[in-house]
Structures are given as C-alpha cells and as structure tokens.
Amino acid sequence: MWWHQHNLCFRHPIEEDYSSGDLDKKVATIAETDDSADSEVIDSHKRREILSRRPSYRKILNELSSDVPGIPKIEEEKSEEEGTPPNIATMAVPTSIYQTSTGQYIAIAQGGTIQISNPGTDGVQGLQALTMTNSGAPPPGATIVQYAAQSADGTQQFFVPGSQVVVQAATGDMPTYQIRAPTALPQGVVMAASPGSLHSPQQLAEEATRKRELRLMKNREAAKECRRRKKEYVKCLESRVAVLEVQNKKLIEELETLKDICSPKTD
DNA sequence: TAGCCACATCGTCAACCTAG
C-alpha cells in the first residue's frame, strides 16, 4: 500500500497516533482475540469501522503549505496538455530542477525565474489515449450504438454505452474515429429512458444495472486519475526533499566556515 | 523449475467533501 511503502518525511498531526501500521496491528489484534467462529463474520465491516479515513494528501499538503512557505498548494488540476503541474511550478526554492511526469524539465532560478524545457516531442499532445474497457469480454449489447447525431462542428457522433462518444471526422476519404468524453449532449437527446418511463420491474432492474455500471466505470477512471495525481504528488515531495537536503548541507558548511572565522585556533 | 516473497497495479467499496 502506498502509505506504507512511501513513508515520507512528514506526518500530519491528526495522523500521528493513528498511522496505518498501527491500524493494521489493531485490526490484527482484534482478529486474533476474537477466537469464536464468528471471527470470519467480523471481516471487512468491523475492519472498516476501525479504519477511519486519514485526511487526504491534498489536505495535508495544503495545511502544510499554510504553515510553511515554499510548500506548494495542490490546486485544481489543469489539463495534462498544459504540461507543467502547478504544484511543482509554484515551488519557490532556489535553483532547482524538476522533471514532471510528462517528461518536461522545470528549472526554478534563484530570482524566481521559471524555465520549462521539453526533452523532445514524445507523443501526441492534447489527444487523450483511451482504452476500451469492454475490449476483453464485452457484456451483451455493450457495443450497440445507442444514438447517432450530427454535431455542431460537422462530425458524426455515436453515443455508446459507458458515457463515451465515438466521433467520426467529417472530412477526409478515410473515416477516422475518436473516443471522447461527451461535453454536452445535443438538445433533445436522452441517453436512456428516464425512470418515469420505466414500467416493468425488469426495466427498472436494467436501469439500475446500467446506472451501477456507469458509476463503476466512472469510479474506475477516477481511481486511475487519483493514483496518477498521487504519484505526481510523491514525486514533488521527493524532489523537495532532495532540494532541502542540499540546502541543509550548504547551510551546515556555511555555519562551519563562519565558526572557523569567528573562533580562530590559538595553537 | 517450482515455490515463496515483496512490491506494484487495479477494481471496488464507502466515507467524506463540495457545488448547485
């Protein structure tokens, strides 16, 4: 688990007496002491009761940033195409070089000048690579086009199950397709029958299943994005640790030098 | 080569947060 593996150099005050390791021990102790056959019933429910959520890493970083100047706040993520993660670019540390997850190098000079350099064009920017989640074993009917429409920009759009839109380019001899997140549905388009129009229990069940699958898919994507952000956050912290270590070393050396100057040896 | 272990990744659940 990430929190276990990346035991970083700071701990949130709230977290101090409630670390994950302690929790695991606590849970394990309970599991051990409960020797009845019901111990299996304890399972995740009891475990979850014990495991209260830690403050999110964003919150931790934002709280730290309010206490310590120089620690960046994690703000609303801008799109990946913009390249420079805001949480890195806003760091006010002297002459530091960072590499972002997108491969860009960010140099922050002493005067606060920020330089961004691309190591090379390593892919198509601005076009999100998507993978079809139903490519392996598609559920029955998953590939059925639900609706097709001509959008305002002249492209042909097909709404497929799973809140995605397959867009066919309007120009060119060879038809090209893109999978996009639908920005806005054309007026009058209803993705599925509204609950009011459902009659039979079977229809209601299907609607519930559809909603659940949609929610799971969204959450799946959200979890991926969340993990990506967290990795970036860890990288940012690691960069900062490296910078501060160098700074610390320099200050110690400076202190030693000053000590030598102020108290010359008398032998 | 099989078995084991540590670690990484992913999907899911559920608690929490926030915009509307």
Place this chain on the structure above:
DNA sequence: CTAGGTTGACGATGTGGCTA
C-alpha cells in the same frame, strides 16, 4: 439536501527476484 467527485482502504492479481 443531493448528486457526483475524490480518495483511503481492501482484496485480487500480476511480476520480478531469490532460493532450494
């Protein structure tokens, strides 16, 4: 108040390194 987004926690699975 509610719907939807965020993220900690958990369990399952994959992978690479090590050892017998």
